[in-house]
Every structure is written in C-alpha cells, then in structure tokens.
Amino acid sequence: MELWRELFSNRMDLDRIQEALRRENVDGWLFFDHHERDPLAYRILGFRPGSHVTRRWYYLIPACGEPRGLVHRVEPGMLDALPGEKLLYSRWQEQHALLAKLLSGSRRIAMQYSPDCAIPYVAMVDAGTVELVRKQGIEVVSSAEFVQSFEAALSGRQFETHLEAGRRVDRIRAGAFRFIGERLSAGVDEITVRDWILQEFENAGLVTDSGPIVAVNSHAGNPHYEPLPETNRAIRRGDFVLLDMWARLDEPGSIFYDITWTGFCGDPPKRIQQVFEIVRDARDEAVRTVEQASASATEIRGYQVDDAARGYIERHGFGDRFVHRTGHSIGTEVHGTGANMDNLETHDERRIVPGALFSVEPGIYLEDFGVRCEVDVFMRGGAAGITGEVQRDLVRIG
Secondary structure (H helix, E strand, O other), rough: OHHHHHHHOOOOHHHHHHHHHHHHOOEEEEEEEOOOOOOHHHHHHHOOOOOOOOOOHHHHHEEOOEEEEEEOOOOOOOOOOOOOOEEEEEOOHHHHHHHHHOOOOOOOEOOOOOHHHOOOOOOOOHHHHHHHHHHOOOOOEEEEHHHHHOOOOHHHHHHHHHHHHHHHHHHHHHHHHHHHOOOOOEEEEEEHHHHHHHHHHOOEEOOOOOOOEEEEHHHHOOOOOOEEEEEEEEEOOEEEEEEEEEEEEEEOOOOOEEEEEEEEOOOHHHHHHHHHHHHHHHHHHHHHHHHHHOOOOOOOOOOHHHHHHHHHHOOOOOOHHHOOHHHOOOOOOOOOOOOOEEOOOOOOEEOOOOOEEEEOOOOOOOOOOEEEEEEEEEEEOEEEOOOOOOOOEEOOOO
C-alpha cells in the first residue's frame, strides 16, 4: 500500500470513495472551504483545522490516484493532516492557474452543490466557486449521493446510541402524558410540561438542540409551534395535546431519536379520532412501502416514501392540509444530510441507502387542532423497520 493511501485510510475509507466515484462515472470529488462554511468537508475528510480558516483551500480526491490540495501561503499547513501534494498560491491569478492544474484531466467533478438548491443540506459551495470550476471546462455535479453514503450510513455503535436514546425518550414521553393527567385538576400548561421534559432529558443523560414542542388544540395546527410566555396555553379537560420530542445521548457522535405523539384529555370527539386514524394509517403506508422495498432488494428513493403517505392523505380529502415533507434524515443532528422523504418541498431523488435512519411523520393541520404521527425508521440490507415504540391509538390523558 502506498504511504499516502495508508495514512488516508486511518481517517476515511478512500477505496470506498474512489469506487463510488468510478461507479457514477465522476472523475473526482472536490472539497472547498473558506471560514469553515462547509462542515461536511471536515467530517468526511476526517480532520479539524488547526487554526482559523481565513483563506480558501481546495482538496481533490480523484477517482484513481493520489489526492492533492491547494492552499494559501498564509496558511500553508491547513491541509497537513491530509495526504498528497499541496500546491501553494498567493495571487488570485495564481490560485486560478493552480486550480486548473489541480483539475487537469478531469471532466466531471462532484462538489457540495445542489441544482436549484433542491438539497440545501449539501449546498455548501457558493455559486462563484462553482462558476470558477466550470471555467476550467468542468461539469460540476452534486455530491449529495456521495455525502449520504459517507455521512448518513450509521455505524453499529451509532445505531446503538440511537436505540438507547429511544428507550429513554419513550419513557419520558409516556411520563409526560402521565404528568399532564395528574395535574389537570390543579392546573398545568404548555411551558410547564416543556420544562418538565427538558429536566427529565437532563436527568436521563440526554441533550437536544431545541424544543420540545408541547402544543394544545389550535397550537398543534402549527407544525413548528413552540410554547413561549406570550403564547403559553393551559391544558384542560377536553383539550387535544401534541408532544414532539427529539434528543440524543450526551456523548460525542451519538444519534438523535425523534418522535411525535398525540393525546386527548378525556374521550376524543369523533372528528379528532378520524383525523388521527388517517394520519396514523398514512404513516403506516409509508413505512410499509420502505419495508417492502427493502425486503425485495428494490431501490427506493425519498420522494417515493413521501408519495405513499401523501397519496393516502389526499385520497381521504386532506391533501391541502399536509403542508410539509413526510420525513427527514436523522444523524448527529436531528435533521441529517441523507435522503429526505420529500416530494413536496423538494423532489428528493436520493436513494435510501443501507444504514440510513430517517423520520416518517405525516400530518394534518386544521384551524382548531393538528395531528402528526412520527416514528424513526432504519434501513439495513434486506430489512427496514421502526426503531422505537409505535402509537396506535390516541393517548387518553387523565
């Protein structure tokens, strides 16, 4: 093994990257950054800059051969953690000339670029830099499929952290509904429940980036409602309650668990029960679509999962009330970089790759209440399934 390949293999699976590039008939993957605007580049390449990134750098992994880079003379050691020759520039004219040398012999290059910004999670490279690369006679293609292969496919250890987070979050979710029920007579409100959940997260060794969502009645009709002092609402008998909770273990590299459950303080009216059942069954239709594709080794893409859930809701007359995508990739961030279950906000044609984790969360949002049923689904070779507890009926609170 060449020294550069041995060094690189300690950080990243170069063979897999180059195999993927050759399979897709792409000549190389060009990474670019300035002021640490592209966190994907550092995660995929497996290094952290030793100083502030105040000058532009480029790093090319070719489909065959040795990687190589281009760095500014003010920060010549920026890519020292990575193998391969590093070209040095100062003047802008020199940068352009050496970039042309770096890309010499290439026709199609992948970058963190997405046509029409269809996949904003990977659209990290500015338009001007893409133009600069294109001036070298290069066709720039999206790295979206490559990114999810190396970012969104979980390791066994990562999946275990997700499962453990799920066990803890599910216990807290059940406890939150009990907490509401026990305090209905004395008085309880959205912020009180939110703060109780956050304290339980801390007690359980969980962390989150925001939320949770605790939404009563019409507040549940807003998909991204979060209680504030000026909007805080009491929870009383006869009220509908939505809880959307996401958290991960408080350890590096752990994976989020993200769920939404709904309940009613008392016996739910027929209308609420009917809407819940439509959303629940749309969720199940989407999950079944993934499970069947995985079992038959059939390739499935994000938009197809969205079509399954959305089609079910449309057939029941609520298509205009399902206002968001069916689901999103999940990773070390709750909204990850893999394929989203989306044919509404974008047409996500990315394959759902083995090792991918994602939410399935259709919803119907009305003026006086809204229902969302959310589970997490894991895709593995030959099988796919929900990773935590599954809501089958409205929770009867109190």
